[in-house]
Amino acid sequence: MSRTMDVSQLPDAVLDSRSLVWWGTIIMTVIETTVFAIAVAAFFYLRMIAHEWPPGRAGAPSLLAPTVNLLILLVSVVPAIALDRASLKRDIAGVRRMLWANLAFGTAFLVGRVFEFKALHCWWNASAYASIQWTILGLHTTNLLTSLIETAIVLAWFLAKKPEDHHFLDARLDAVFWYFVVVTWIPLYVVVFLTPRLR
Amino acid sequence: MSAPAERLREETAGLPSGTDRERENLAYTWRKREGILGLLSSVDHKTLGARYIVTAFAFFTLGGLEALAMRIQLARPENRFLNPDLYDQVFTMHGTTMMFFFAVPVMLGIGLYFVPLMIGTRNVPFPRLNAAGYWFYLIGGLYLYASFFANGGPDAGWFSYTPLSASEFSSGHRLDAWVQIINFTEVSALIVASSLIVCIFKQRAPGMSLNRIPLFVWAMLVTMIMIVFSMPAVIFAAGSLNSDRSLGTHFFNPAEGGDHLLWQHTFWFFGHPEVYIIFLPALGMISCILSAFCRREIFGYNAMVLSLVSTGFLAFGLWVHHMFATGLPQMGQSFFTAASMMIAIPTGVQLFCWIATIWGARPRLEPPVLYVLGFFLNFLIGGMTGLMLASVPLDLQLHDTFFVVAHLHYVLIGGSLFPLLGALYYWFPKMTGRMLDRRLGILSFAVLMVGFNLTFFPMHELGMKGMPRRVYTYLPDRGWNGMNLAASIGAGLIAIAILLYVANVVKSLRRGRKAEANPWRAETLEWAAQSPPPAYNFVRLPIVASRSPLWQEELGYVTGMPTDKRELLVTHALDAAPSHREEVPGPSGIPFTFSVILCLALIGSVFSPWWLIIGSLASIPPAIAWYWTEEKP
Numbered sequence: 001m002s003r004t005m006d007v008s009q010l011p012d013a014v015l016d017s018r019s020l021v022w023w024g025t026i027i028m029t030v031i032e033t034t035v036f037a038i039a040v041a042a043f044f045y046l047r048m049i050a051h052e053w054p055p056g057r058a059g060a061p062s063l064l065a066p067t068v069n070l071l072i073l074l075v076s077v078v079p080a081i082a083l084d085r086a087s088l089k090r091d092i093a094g095v096r097r098m099l100w101a102n103l104a105f106g107t108a109f110l111v112g113r114v115f116e117f118k119a120l121h122c123w124w125n126a127s128a129y130a131s132i133q134w135t136i137l138g139l140h141t142t143n144l145l146t147s148l149i150e151t152a153i154v155l156a157w158f159l160a161k162k163p164e165d166h167h168f169l170d171a172r173l174d175a176v177f178w179y180f181v182v183v184t185w186i187p188l189y190v191v192v193f194l195t196p197r198l199r
Numbered sequence: 200m201s202a203p204a205e206r207l208r209e210e211t212a213g214l215p216s217g218t219d220r221e222r223e224n225l226a227y228t229w230r231k232r233e234g235i236l237g238l239l240s241s242v243d244h245k246t247l248g249a250r251y252i253v254t255a256f257a258f259f260t261l262g263g264l265e266a267l268a269m270r271i272q273l274a275r276p277e278n279r280f281l282n283p284d285l286y287d288q289v290f291t292m293h294g295t296t297m298m299f300f301f302a303v304p305v306m307l308g309i310g311l312y313f314v315p316l317m318i319g320t321r322n323v324p325f326p327r328l329n330a331a332g333y334w335f336y337l338i339g340g341l342y343l344y345a346s347f348f349a350n351g352g353p354d355a356g357w358f359s360y361t362p363l364s365a366s367e368f369s370s371g372h373r374l375d376a377w378v379q380i381i382n383f384t385e386v387s388a389l390i391v392a393s394s395l396i397v398c399i400f401k402q403r404a405p406g407m408s409l410n411r412i413p414l415f416v417w418a419m420l421v422t423m424i425m426i427v428f429s430m431p432a433v434i435f436a437a438g439s440l441n442s443d444r445s446l447g448t449h450f451f452n453p454a455e456g457g458d459h460l461l462w463q464h465t466f467w468f469f470g471h472p473e474v475y476i477i478f479l480p481a482l483g484m485i486s487c488i489l490s491a492f493c494r495r496e497i498f499g500y501n502a503m504v505l506s507l508v509s510t511g512f513l514a515f516g517l518w519v520h521h522m523f524a525t526g527l528p529q530m531g532q533s534f535f536t537a538a539s540m541m542i543a544i545p546t547g548v549q550l551f552c553w554i555a556t557i558w559g560a561r562p563r564l565e566p567p568v569l570y571v572l573g574f575f576l577n578f579l580i581g582g583m584t585g586l587m588l589a590s591v592p593l594d595l596q597l598h599d600t601f602f603v604v605a606h607l608h609y610v611l612i613g614g615s616l617f618p619l620l621g622a623l624y625y626w627f628p629k630m631t632g633r634m635l636d637r638r639l640g641i642l643s644f645a646v647l648m649v650g651f652n653l654t655f656f657p658m659h660e661l662g663m664k665g666m667p668r669r670v671y672t673y674l675p676d677r678g679w680n681g682m683n684l685a686a687s688i689g690a691g692l693i694a695i696a697i698l699l700y701v702a703n704v705v706k707s708l709r710r711g712r713k714a715e716a717n718p719w720r721a722e723t724l725e726w727a728a729q730s731p732p733p734a735y736n737f738v739r740l741p742i743v744a745s746r747s748p749l750w751q752e753e754l755g756y757v758t759g760m761p762t763d764k765r766e767l768l769v770t771h772a773l774d775a776a777p778s779h780r781e782e783v784p785g786p787s788g789i790p791f792t793f794s795v796i797l798c799l800a801l802i803g804s805v806f807s808p809w810w811l812i813i814g815s816l817a818s819i820p821p822a823i824a825w826y827w828t829e830e831k832p
Contacts, residue, residue, distance in 0.1 A: 005405055005742055007768055008759025011779045018778050020324040020769060023397040027427065031389055034431040038468070042435065042450070042461060050456050124448055128456035131448035135439070149819065153826050166782075170826075 013165035015088055015172060025173045029180040032143055036184055039139060040191055043132045047195075054129045054196045058122040061133075065119045066193045069112030073182050076105035080182075084175040087168045092158065095171050099155040102178060106148045113141055119193070129196075136192055140185060147177050214727045214754050217738035224762035229321070229734035232786045240786040242326035243734055244315050247333050249630065251308025252623075254333075255301050258340055262296035263697065265289045267690055270654075274687035276675040286671035287354035288373075292347055294357025295377065298473065299384040300340045302615060306480040307391040309619075310419045313626065314395055316725035316732060317413050319404030319741045321767055323394040326783055327825065331790035332390030338798040339383025346376040353377035356669065358470060359440070361451040361462045366444045375444060375805040381437040382801060385430045392426035395419060402767055403775040404724065405757065406743040413723045413746075414490075414497060417504050418483025421511040425472050425479070428515065433469035436462060445808060460525060467518035474610065475514040479507060481615040482549060484622035485574060488567045489553055491625070491721035493560035496747055499552040506545035506552075513542040523591050524598040532591045539589035543582060550575070565719075566640035570621025573648050577613025581606060584659065599669075602662025608655045620647075620700065627707070628714030632730045635707045643699035650692025657682035657689075722747035727754060740768055743775075789828065793821040 016022065047053050054060055079101035086094030117137060124134035154170050157163065163171075216222070231237050231246070241247065268289050272281040281289060315323055323329055346352060353373050355364040364374045399420045403412070412420075439450040440462065449455035451462050486497050497503060519527065519535040553575075562568050584606040588594050597603060627635050666679050673679055717726035726749055728736050741748065742755030757777075760766060766780045800814015 003742055003744075003755030005755065005757050005777065006759040007757055007777050007780060008761075010777055012766065013781065014779050018401075018769065018771075020397055020401055020767075020781055023401060024325055024393055027393045027396060031393075031427055031431060034428055035435060038432050038435045038465060042439075042465065045461055045464065046450075046456060046458065049458055055456060124442075124446065126455075128449040128452065128458075131439075131442070131450055131457070134448075135442075149822070153823055156823075157827070 013169070015165065015169045019169055021166075021169060021173060022176075025176060029177070032180070033184060035139060036136070036188065039132070039136050040188070043136065043191060046128050046132055050129065054122075055127045058120070058126060058130060060196045061121060061193050062119040063193060065112065065115035066189060069109060069116055070185070070189050072105065072109050072112060073185055076102070076109065077179070077182055079105060080175040080178045084172055087171040087175070090165075090168050092163060095163075095168070096155070096158050099151055099158060099171065099174070102151050102174070103148065103155060106144065106151060106178075110141075110144060110148065113137070113144070116193075133192055136188055140181075140188055143181055143184070147174070147181050150174055150177065214737060214741055215739055215756055221762055222733075222738055225735040225738060226733060228763055228765060229785075231734060236788060237786065239791045240330075240788040242322070242330050242784065242786055242790075244311050244323045244326065244329065245630075245732060245734075245736075247329050248308045248310070248312025250333055251304050251311060251336070254337055254340070255305035255308060258296050258300035259305075260697075261344065262293050262301055263694065265293040265296065267694060269293065270687040270690035272671060273673075273683050275684065276673050276677075276680055278672055281671060283671045284354070287669075288347065288352035290669055291353045291356055291359075291377070292343075295343070295353065295380070297611075298357055298477075299380065300336075300343070302477040302611065303384065303388055303473070304336055305619065306422065306477060307388060309484075309622065309626075310395050310423070310480065311391055312630070313725055314416055314419055315398060315402070316629075316728055316736060317416050317723050318399065318402060318407060319724045319727075319737065319743065320398065320402040321736050321740075322765070322783055324397045324402065324767070324781075324783065325390075325394050326785075327787050327790045328390050329394050330787070331794045332387040334791055334794035335383045335390075335798065336387040338794065339380045339387075342383070342798070342802055343376060343380045346372070351376060358466055360466075361440065361443075361459045364440060364462075365451055372805055375441070378437045378441045378444070379801050379805060381433055383798065385434050385437075388426050389430055392423040392430075395423045396427070399423075400772040401769050401778075403770055404741045404743045405768070405770060405775055405777050406755070407770075407775045409773055410500070411743060411746045413483075414486035414500070414503055414507075415480075415483030415723075418479045418486075418507055421507045422476050422479045425476050425511050425514065429469045429472035429476070431469075432465050436465035436469070439465070445804075460522070463522050463525065464518070467521045468515075471518040471521065472514045475510060477611060477615045479510065481574075481618035481622075482507065484618045484625075485553065485571050487721070487723065488571050488618075488621055488625050489556050489562070490747075491719045492562045492565060492568045493556055494720070495556060495560055496722075497552060498555035499548075500746065502548055503552050506548045510542060510545045513538060513545070517542060520589055520594070523594045536589050536591055540586060543586060546582065550579075565624075566635070566637065566644055567621040567625040569641065569644045570617045570624070573644065574613060574617040574621075577609055577617060577651065580656075581609030581611075581613050585610060597662055599667055600662035601658040601666045601668055604668050605655045605658035605662060608658075612651060612655070617647075620644075625719065626725075627704070628718050629725055629728070629730050629732070631708060631711075632714050633707050633711030634714050634718060635711060636703050639699060639703040639706070643696045643703060646692055646699060647696035650689045650694075650696055653689030654686045654693060655689070657685050661686075717749065722750040724748060784828075787825075787828065789821050789825050793818060793825065796821060 079098050083095060083098035083102060086098055120133050122130040124131050151174050154174050157167055231243060232240050268281060272278050272286060351373050353376055355369060355374060359374065359377055362368055399416055442448040443450050449457040451457045451459055490497050516538040517535060519531060520539045523532060588597060588606060624635055624640055661679055661682050664678060666673065714730045716730055724741055727741055739756040740760060742757060745751045748754055757768060760768060764782055765785055766782050769778050769781050770776060771778050796814055796818045800811050803810025803814065
């Protein structure tokens, strides 16, 4: 007598950590975090062997623009959480609003990123210090851009078509990816802008 | 039950074959597209897996020809077959091809093909992404060889140490090609890794709790997790070298605060785990083969799994043993010596478990088992020389000599290629529906065994006698002549062995005996699918109640999966209890378009960085289409 199991009554979409795409997104953030970790390791390796850090010509980075930008990023978590909740409730209007808000905050942060690069006071080809600083900022900017494009695509769908369950999941994952962008930036901010001031 | 249905039931090793209507509906829902478009749009894990395997063997052939060219050059002193410049390109191409375009991708391909079958699911979770990954890999390989044939082959060795690989010593685009293909292969590896990790955690057949996962799947899981944590290091390294060469950064320029050892650290932080990424799947294959041919479960399942996991961890603590000759602090040397010796422990545990499995079991001496026995001998030698090289004083003496060449080939060919050839022999009936020829199989194994040892064993002695690796020739009075000639003859034998293997495949594809579903009477779920498996793998998904489902009881099965949608059954990560169903996309040409655009951008960036920006912008429309066509591909 063989055992059988009927799965026809199981849900055909879930909006949480049980779903495959959720796992895929988490693995992607793990990969990206590893890239950051390697870059930070390289940063401290170069610092360890340096005679002067930062090299005299550049001087330590300014703090005003990066700190303001960090605050923008921290505040942007609020609409991201709201997006997360609205998606769980399948609230189409709420999701639309919060995707717009995310897009606005992301764009503001992206503009601030330009001033962060300026705050380094050096071009990438000035020294090894400059190269690794630009690389870390650049890597984080890549994730930022990815997140913005993702937000725009999901928003376009929510404006143009009737979303199904898995679109709400995508909206949630957009928020999750934004959490990743925020959470990784906090230690990177410390590394890029604060540690060069330590003697 | 009607007679044909009865026969079908036998063909699926006890799993119910379903009604005609079910099979027709499933075949229609999971159908592939026809023609060229179908070729470019396939997302089936078996098709992609088989493509990886076949492509990898094509590159293996090219890498093998390069090896032969080197052996012809070194067969006698002061030979003029290859000039020094070409020799540099050839050994770099050989290493790069074998590591990045054969060894890793072939393991990815086998994982992609067999993991979903072994855990009882219908496809991998992100099929279109996997299709894109394959195109990345293929285009990367074609680009590398196009450069090589245009006299632009990289020439700084497969690990491209700076400053040799920096622009001051390598102008032109030779090294740029190498740096770019790293990106191509790593992206494809990361894609397969993400898919298989999710697949293994979330798509196992109901009842296949963690302690019932086949050992091969465990090995693949650990390997894929290692890919996730190691590949970023080489992407960072290659990216930095690329920007040093093309954008004027100073990562590896000591004059501006950079450092050459930074390259070695970041490269080997990837490079050492890479060796285990190639080796661990082979360990899984050995477990499959031994349990099937000994007709018993592998002894010490828990010890085996823990060994795999601890090998995965330890592999990340060894990278500095490649750098003993760079003048490290003594404390560092001692630490990495200890770690390098420690990794012998889990490998030893597995060897003893296999011996315990074979003990008294009277394994059938089919070719797959012969390859495993060949592994035991060859890998043991490779492991022993590894322990020798782990000790710093010996390493300083033997560094960059042929002893290292002998060691790494014993580990990689003995430890990985032997099990791989055995496993392909073992799984060939499942993939093609035909059996390979046993006599030809034994013959090609025997020739390989002799040829391999004749090639690489003398290299130990050559290294001890001081012959450095990567020299294009040597003087006749060094006492190296005889051993070099022996190695070159051995290389010819290896080529004959591989030709015999390929001849066996070609012959059997046409005229081989038809294979039933489970010709070896093995225990894992891939043998419950037909040979070759249909696009949907199983008419009804199996339910598992033990580690050896096909040996134990009649298989249970799942009902209520829709036949008109491409749906997967998603289960919980630990106990594999059903959680929900999830639809996955079907065939699509978008991954191909997307990867071609990105690849062109990367290749273009060798000539001008603007290509990267243009390419990134051009890849946005396919990215949008990717999302917008999710439901109806």
